Amino acid sequence: MSPHLRRRTRALAGLLVPLALISAAPHAEPGRDKVAAAVRDDLKDGTATFFVRLRGEADPASAAARAPATKAAKGAAVYAAMTGYAERSQARLRELLTERNAAHTPFWIVNAVKVTADPALAAEISALPEVAGIEPIGTAEAPRPAPGTRQSLTAGGGVEWNIDRIKAPRVWKKLRNRGEGIVVATIDSGVDFEHPELAAQYRGSHPGGRVEHDYNWFDATGVCAGSAPCDDLGHGTHVTGIMTGRSGIGVAPRAEWIAVRGCESAKCANDFLLAAGQWILAPTDLDGRNPRPDLAPDIVNNSWAKARRDDWYRPVVKAWVAAGIFPMFANGNTGPGCDTTETPARYVESHSAGSFDVNDALMPESSRGPGENGVTKPDIAAPGVDIRSSVPGGYFVWTGTSMSSPHVAATVALMWSAAPALRGDIAATRALLDGTAVDTPDTGCGGTAADNNAFGEGRLNAYAAVRSVPREPLGTLHGTITTHGRPLPGTEVTVTGPLSRTVDTGRDGGFSLRRLPPGDYQVTAYKPGYATATTKLTIKADRTTTTRLRLRTDGPRGLG
Structure with a gap:
């Protein structure tokens, strides 16, 4: 079964409780050493839907290292390595599921297969030596930001306070750079692609009003009617406006955008997010076919998170990084306590943003670090309080780290537009972002005045970041x-x-x-x-x- 199946029979209540499987007499019982308790429990009802995780993962970094130095070549190498590894390691499981006529969706961005089965088939699956575990399908969240209060415009030409605060207008005027040539993406609730702030920057828009959604839009949830992008929640449209909005609401107003709907409501099911992660690395046509790693975005913003600490999305983030896609995440809105950074923002591989207000004060709810293994989190802080941006039908003011993350993502677009040789170099870009951030003392959760678990490396300065990129003859x-x-x-x-x-x-x-x-x-x-x-x-x-x-x-x- 294709991972791009557009219609799913899933009750909303089933999104709030992880799907699970267990056997009950007289059915055969799966091996308890491999099957999560919640999964065993759910099989008592006869059938369940779950993830089958197989042993081993592909090594995208090694594949990219052997490829030519271009971003397109690295993306193609990562895609080939990951799909090839999944096909080989999942071969026997896929054959079994096909023989049993069991509904299943194989993934390659992680080494897992989504399966619907009864207890007897679950027992057969568990007995396969290449199967590492049978796990429930959980959910993440697109945190509903809090309504805000509109701040006064702080610069001429109707530029919002947050855009002016990070000095993006100086990049536009003094460096003549608005993000041209760079593609940003969102995994969110969708986007209103016809919004006046965003329509011209949609990569699927062409002269004369022609619109092409192939390779530019993917609805992993199947919620949107028809083939066009939609956003009934407004969250993704707001985030995209902060990145590319035209009239003073966006950081990089001439960057192009594409999008994935990975959240069907305020919840984002893990299987949808995995399908979204695959599409980001290798966009497909609207039928989910003919993948094109060469059309992958440069940067992907993720204003969603889950409280549970696990590695479930790490292979996705590592694959993006290997393919030269900058992985930007909201740090979470579960502060002010320490050690509240959410997943996947807490990963070492993820770059995450905390939130500050018009007075440069940290938003109380902004999640604090440290991240995994004691690393500083968030990595950086950006405006996230009282942010006015686009929503379907108009504009709205929201507050949250969901609003902070796209400021950083779009700043990377400005940096890569200024220095094409830097494009796809994640480590070097992170170092420049960190090195040009404005140090802001807050050691309540550990760290130093220059590097702490509240503001990270400091407050974002887009102008300084763009000026710091390597100069190259162009x-x-x-x-x-x-x-x-x-x-x-x-x-x-x-x-x-x-x-x-x-x-x-x-x-x-x-x-x-x-x-x-x-x-x-x-x-x-x-x-x-x-x-x-x-x-x-x-x-x-x-x-x-x-x-x-x-x-x-x-x-x-x-x-x-």
């Missing part, structure tokens, strides 16, 4: 698209080479792409109703290259 491309001697606005121009970028022409038919690494590129111009035009050119460091392409309504494709 070039600029200017071009014009015409037809029959007239400018052709609304043409989609794609540049592929050492870096791939897409931009639309303006009213004058012109386009401009800055911060391109030197090298050979192909430029493709596309507009419905016209023959596609292509040309090849070379970008040189510290130089501006110009090109002109003519699109024809008839005849062969033309080069300008």
